[in-house]
Amino acid sequence: MNEAEAIKRNNIKRLGKGEHTLVLAHGFGCSQSMWRFLIPYLSDRYQILLFDYVGSGASDFTFFSKARYSDLEGYADDIVEFCEALSLKDVSFIGHSVSGIIGLLAAQKIPDRISNMVMVCPSPCFLNFPPNYFGGFELSDLEELVNLMDKNYIGWANHLSPLVMGQDADPALVNELTHSFCSTDPVMAKVFAKATFFSDYRDRLSENTHPTLLLQSQNDSLASVSIGEYMRLAMPQSELRVIDAKGHCLHMTHPEEVSKEIDSFLAKRVS
Amino acid sequence: MNLQRMSCHDFQCGLIVTDLVERRIVFSNHYIESLLGVSNITDPLTRIDQLLSRASTIIIESYVMPILIHEGHCEEVQVTIQNAKGDKVPALLNARVDSAEPIRVYWTITSAVQRDQLYQELVNLRNQLEQKAERLEQLSQTDELTGLLNRREFVVRANRCIKVSERSKRQLSLLMFDIDHFKKVNDTYGHDVGDYVLNSLGLLLKANCRETDHVARMGGEEFAILMPDTTVDAALIFANRLLELVCQIKIENTVLTMSAGIASGYDREFDVLFKAADIALYQAKASGRNKAVIES
Numbered sequence: 001m002n003e004a005e006a007i008k009r010n011n012i013k014r015l016g017k018g019e020h021t022l023v024l025a026h027g028f029g030c031s032q033s034m035w036r037f038l039i040p041y042l043s044d045r046y047q048i049l050l051f052d053y054v055g056s057g058a059s060d061f062t063f064f065s066k067a068r069y070s071d072l073e074g075y076a077d078d079i080v081e082f083c084e085a086l087s088l089k090d091v092s093f094i095g096h097s098v099s100g101i102i103g104l105l106a107a108q109k110i111p112d113r114i115s116n117m118v119m120v121c122p123s124p125c126f127l128n129f130p131p132n133y134f135g136g137f138e139l140s141d142l143e144e145l146v147n148l149m150d151k152n153y154i155g156w157a158n159h160l161s162p163l164v165m166g167q168d169a170d171p172a173l174v175n176e177l178t179h180s181f182c183s184t185d186p187v188m189a190k191v192f193a194k195a196t197f198f199s200d201y202r203d204r205l206s207e208n209t210h211p212t213l214l215l216q217s218q219n220d221s222l223a224s225v226s227i228g229e230y231m232r233l234a235m236p237q238s239e240l241r242v243i244d245a246k247g248h249c250l251h252m253t254h255p256e257e258v259s260k261e262i263d264s265f266l267a268k269r270v271s
Numbered sequence: 272m273n274l275q276r277m278s279c280h281d282f283q284c285g286l287i288v289t290d291l292v293e294r295r296i297v298f299s300n301h302y303i304e305s306l307l308g309v310s311n312i313t314d315p316l317t318r319i320d321q322l323l324s325r326a327s328t329i330i331i332e333s334y335v336m337p338i339l340i341h342e343g344h345c346e347e348v349q350v351t352i353q354n355a356k357g358d359k360v361p362a363l364l365n366a367r368v369d370s371a372e373p374i375r376v377y378w379t380i381t382s383a384v385q386r387d388q389l390y391q392e393l394v395n396l397r398n399q400l401e402q403k404a405e406r407l408e409q410l411s412q413t414d415e416l417t418g419l420l421n422r423r424e425f426v427v428r429a430n431r432c433i434k435v436s437e438r439s440k441r442q443l444s445l446l447m448f449d450i451d452h453f454k455k456v457n458d459t460y461g462h463d464v465g466d467y468v469l470n471s472l473g474l475l476l477k478a479n480c481r482e483t484d485h486v487a488r489m490g491g492e493e494f495a496i497l498m499p500d501t502t503v504d505a506a507l508i509f510a511n512r513l514l515e516l517v518c519q520i521k522i523e524n525t526v527l528t529m530s531a532g533i534a535s536g537y538d539r540e541f542d543v544l545f546k547a548a549d550i551a552l553y554q555a556k557a558s559g560r561n562k563a564v565i566e567s
Contacts, residue, residue: 029337151390151391153347219293
């Protein structure tokens, strides 16, 4: 994959100024536009790379494959491939929610290209495994989620797209979405939902070799503080900071606090 | 009209007001209370999430909140209301943010039982259609007797491979082969034994070809394999191996043999490649059978 292909596939946007590059990775649900509130706090000091995973935002949907994107490794490969295509080196990876784990998987594959990570409201596993681990959800909750995904048409244009998305489908048709803020294709969003919420990457945490900042909110209905503590204990080289705020979208609701945490974490590591 | 008698408690839909970040309820109307079968939920510590299923919380955090923060309003989101007893009711959410301090979110919640049933029917129908379309696609591409590709699908895929090899300038090879004296098998042992032979050969090919090869029954006792990234020499080695393997298929005391023709290249149209391999196959037959011949 060459640079132009990678930029088109993952709708890569670059902005900001500075020596050091931050790769901002959106989580399940929306797209790179989730970062717009945080960017003004960072773009005067850092180069920023934004992208959409294949199947989200304005990525090129002709690259979507159910097999590839049915687990988080497929999403990590998006990152690995564009980091290689763009010859990125020593970047800081900042991932929201499920993108924390996706970043971990990517960083293991390209340890020289990603030098450290910031995970905003991450979780390695959303399922409960009593008595030792409480991800927050029962299997039946997540089955209900998949059903709800089928019945929600948030910014979706192709309600019946599975029927027209054959191998030879016209790319113009496949990519024809409303591109409203949260436009997502129903089939691809469901695949992402399953990859995100049914996965369990707890056993990969101990393999971490990158300095990692875990940022959590005091009250997050998708990732409780106990999950942050679990990750800090399981992950070598990690530190946990609980921000004095609530909710799962800290980068949208408390961008200033998040940017300060990123700054002080990177100040110790980036010359 | 007596305006004083009117109140928001009279609406046939749930009205809730919360803050933005924690979604704590500061107001709700009677409809909500009757929907949930409880009275007085405006305990200042109650969050709107407590009225919803856990799955709905994921929808709220992943879609509704980002959209509300970004756009200030969000429409027609289906969630599940869950009452204190655990009963679940499908519901439709709309919300608007009033950004004057203190920031408030105005929610409306309506029951969506019938809409949910309709959607479920649509989802089921879509799944059925998808499965049928998949099945039909498979049928239209497959040779029924051997489970290999049929001629039409083979030609489609071969053309696709040729385009790729044109670009990459990497050789691909076409192997055509034909069971020797197959008519005699049919005449001597009957068509069911003939079918058995074809079927066995199909299984043998599937087991021995690479995943990237395209294998087809072209019709009658004629087969073809298209091998991307394969030179003519490599194709010949593979063809000879197949000739050895095919001897495993025995009908009483007769050992099955076949003849093969090979053509290669990266810039030849399918028809040209096909013709060249077919002529080579004819030469293999004419010069004694049970052998593979490369196009001259």
